[in-house]
Amino acid sequence: MIKYKLKCDDCELVFDSWFASSKEYEKIKKKNYLTCHNCGSQKVQKTLMAPKLISNKKNHKNNLDISKYNEVKKTIKNYQKFIKDNFKYVGKNFAYEARSIHYDKKKKEKGIYGSASKQDLKELKDEGIEAQMIPWIEDKEN
Ligand SMILES: [Zn+2]
Numbered sequence: 001m002i003k004y005k006l007k008c009d010d011c012e013l014v015f016d017s018w019f020a021s022s023k024e025y026e027k028i029k030k031k032n033y034l035t036c037h038n039c040g041s042q043k044v045q046k047t048l049m050a051p052k053l054i055s056n057k058k059n060h061k062n063n064l065d066i067s068k069y070n071e072v073k074k075t076i077k078n079y080q081k082f083i084k085d086n087f088k089y090v091g092k093n094f095a096y097e098a099r100s101i102h103y104d105k106k107k108k109e110k111g112i113y114g115s116a117s118k119q120d121l122k123e124l125k126d127e128g129i130e131a132q133m134i135p136w137i138e139d140k141e142n
Contacts, residue, residue, distance in 0.1 A: 008036035009043035076137050083113050083134075090114040094131075095124060102129045 002022055007014045013036055019025040025046070028034050034044045087110055090097040094114030101112070116124075116131065124131050 005047040006034070006044050007047045008039060008041050009045060010041035011036060011039040013038045014047065073137060076135055079134065080136065087111045087113040092116075095120040098124055098129050098131060099127070102127070 002019050002025070004017055004019065004025060005014060006017050015037070019028070025034075029044075032042050035042050036044050090112045091114045094112065094116040097112050097114065098116075115136075121131055121133060
Protein backbone atom coordinates (compact mmCIF):
# COMPACT_ATOMS: atom_id res chain seq x y z
CA MET A 1 0.00 0.00 0.00
CA ILE A 2 1.12 3.51 -0.69
CA LYS A 3 -0.16 6.70 0.84
CA TYR A 4 -0.20 9.93 -1.12
CA LYS A 5 -1.01 13.39 0.04
CA LEU A 6 -3.30 14.77 -2.60
CA LYS A 7 -4.11 18.39 -3.18
CA CYS A 8 -7.07 19.84 -4.98
CA ASP A 9 -6.06 22.74 -7.24
CA ASP A 10 -9.51 24.26 -7.08
CA CYS A 11 -10.33 24.37 -3.39
CA GLU A 12 -6.82 23.66 -2.10
CA LEU A 13 -8.03 20.83 0.06
CA VAL A 14 -5.24 18.48 1.06
CA PHE A 15 -6.14 14.92 1.88
CA ASP A 16 -4.54 11.52 2.21
CA SER A 17 -5.41 8.70 -0.08
CA TRP A 18 -4.31 5.10 -0.22
CA PHE A 19 -3.38 3.25 -3.39
CA ALA A 20 -2.28 -0.30 -4.01
CA SER A 21 0.77 1.05 -5.83
CA SER A 22 2.08 4.12 -7.61
CA LYS A 23 0.96 2.45 -10.86
CA GLU A 24 -2.57 2.23 -9.58
CA TYR A 25 -2.45 5.91 -8.73
CA GLU A 26 -1.35 6.74 -12.30
CA LYS A 27 -4.12 4.56 -13.72
CA ILE A 28 -6.82 6.17 -11.61
CA LYS A 29 -5.45 9.62 -12.35
CA LYS A 30 -5.42 8.96 -16.10
CA LYS A 31 -9.02 7.83 -16.09
CA ASN A 32 -9.98 10.96 -14.18
CA TYR A 33 -11.36 8.84 -11.40
CA LEU A 34 -9.42 10.95 -8.99
CA THR A 35 -11.73 13.64 -7.71
CA CYS A 36 -11.73 16.02 -4.81
CA HIS A 37 -14.25 14.84 -2.28
CA ASN A 38 -14.88 18.42 -1.24
CA CYS A 39 -15.64 20.20 -4.53
CA GLY A 40 -15.67 17.33 -7.00
CA SER A 41 -12.86 18.83 -9.07
CA GLN A 42 -10.68 16.50 -11.11
CA LYS A 43 -7.68 18.78 -10.71
CA VAL A 44 -6.30 16.66 -7.94
CA GLN A 45 -2.55 16.34 -7.76
CA LYS A 46 -0.15 14.36 -5.73
CA THR A 47 1.79 16.77 -3.53
CA LEU A 48 5.56 16.72 -3.57
CA MET A 49 5.69 15.24 -0.13
CA ALA A 50 7.39 11.87 -0.11
CA PRO A 51 4.91 9.05 -0.03
CA LYS A 52 4.91 6.72 2.90
CA LEU A 53 5.64 3.21 1.87
CA ILE A 54 4.17 0.58 4.06
CA SER A 55 5.28 -2.69 2.62
CA ASN A 56 5.57 -4.50 5.89
CA LYS A 57 3.60 -3.08 8.74
CA LYS A 58 5.33 -5.24 11.33
CA ASN A 59 8.84 -4.17 10.34
CA HIS A 60 7.73 -0.60 10.29
CA LYS A 61 6.54 -0.87 13.84
CA ASN A 62 9.68 -2.66 14.96
CA ASN A 63 11.83 0.08 13.51
CA LEU A 64 9.87 2.59 15.51
CA ASP A 65 10.27 0.52 18.63
CA ILE A 66 14.00 0.19 18.08
CA SER A 67 14.53 3.91 17.63
CA LYS A 68 12.39 4.52 20.68
CA TYR A 69 14.35 1.91 22.59
CA ASN A 70 17.66 3.49 21.56
CA GLU A 71 16.36 6.85 22.67
CA VAL A 72 15.41 5.47 26.08
CA LYS A 73 18.69 3.57 26.28
CA LYS A 74 20.60 6.78 25.65
CA THR A 75 18.73 8.52 28.45
CA ILE A 76 19.43 5.64 30.81
CA LYS A 77 23.11 5.62 29.83
CA ASN A 78 23.39 9.32 30.61
CA TYR A 79 21.67 8.70 33.89
CA GLN A 80 24.01 5.84 34.65
CA LYS A 81 27.02 7.99 33.93
CA PHE A 82 25.75 10.62 36.32
CA ILE A 83 25.21 8.02 39.01
CA LYS A 84 28.60 6.43 38.46
CA ASP A 85 30.26 9.82 38.78
CA ASN A 86 28.37 10.89 41.86
CA PHE A 87 27.47 7.77 43.77
CA LYS A 88 29.44 4.99 45.37
CA TYR A 89 28.91 1.56 43.93
CA VAL A 90 28.11 -1.01 46.59
CA GLY A 91 26.99 -3.84 44.36
CA LYS A 92 24.78 -6.43 45.98
CA ASN A 93 25.37 -4.87 49.40
CA PHE A 94 22.96 -2.13 48.56
CA ALA A 95 20.36 -3.00 51.20
CA TYR A 96 23.07 -3.43 53.85
CA GLU A 97 24.78 -0.17 52.97
CA ALA A 98 21.51 1.69 52.83
CA ARG A 99 20.67 0.46 56.31
CA SER A 100 24.07 1.30 57.72
CA ILE A 101 23.74 4.84 56.42
CA HIS A 102 20.23 5.09 57.78
CA TYR A 103 20.78 3.54 61.22
CA ASP A 104 24.38 4.50 61.99
CA LYS A 105 23.74 7.99 60.70
CA LYS A 106 27.04 7.65 58.98
CA LYS A 107 27.92 10.71 57.07
CA LYS A 108 28.83 9.65 53.61
CA GLU A 109 29.93 12.10 51.05
CA LYS A 110 28.39 10.17 48.29
CA GLY A 111 25.13 8.46 47.84
CA ILE A 112 25.21 4.82 47.00
CA TYR A 113 23.97 2.67 44.22
CA GLY A 114 23.93 -1.01 43.67
CA SER A 115 21.61 -3.88 43.08
CA ALA A 116 18.80 -4.94 45.32
CA SER A 117 15.90 -7.28 44.99
CA LYS A 118 12.32 -6.07 44.95
CA GLN A 119 11.94 -7.65 48.38
CA ASP A 120 14.94 -5.65 49.65
CA LEU A 121 13.41 -2.45 48.34
CA LYS A 122 10.11 -3.23 49.94
CA GLU A 123 11.76 -3.91 53.30
CA LEU A 124 13.83 -0.75 53.08
CA LYS A 125 10.73 1.23 52.34
CA ASP A 126 8.94 -0.34 55.31
CA GLU A 127 11.85 0.79 57.46
CA GLY A 128 11.54 4.31 56.13
CA ILE A 129 14.56 4.18 53.89
CA GLU A 130 13.91 5.67 50.54
CA ALA A 131 15.48 3.99 47.58
CA GLN A 132 14.92 4.77 43.97
CA MET A 133 14.70 2.01 41.45
CA ILE A 134 15.93 2.82 37.98
CA PRO A 135 16.33 0.69 34.91
CA TRP A 136 19.92 -0.36 34.40
CA ILE A 137 21.70 -1.42 31.27
CA GLU A 138 24.77 -3.57 31.63
CA ASP A 139 27.73 -2.31 29.65
CA LYS A 140 28.28 -5.72 28.13
CA GLU A 141 25.12 -5.18 26.10
CA ASN A 142 27.01 -2.87 23.81
ZN1 LIG B 1 -11.53 20.54 -4.24
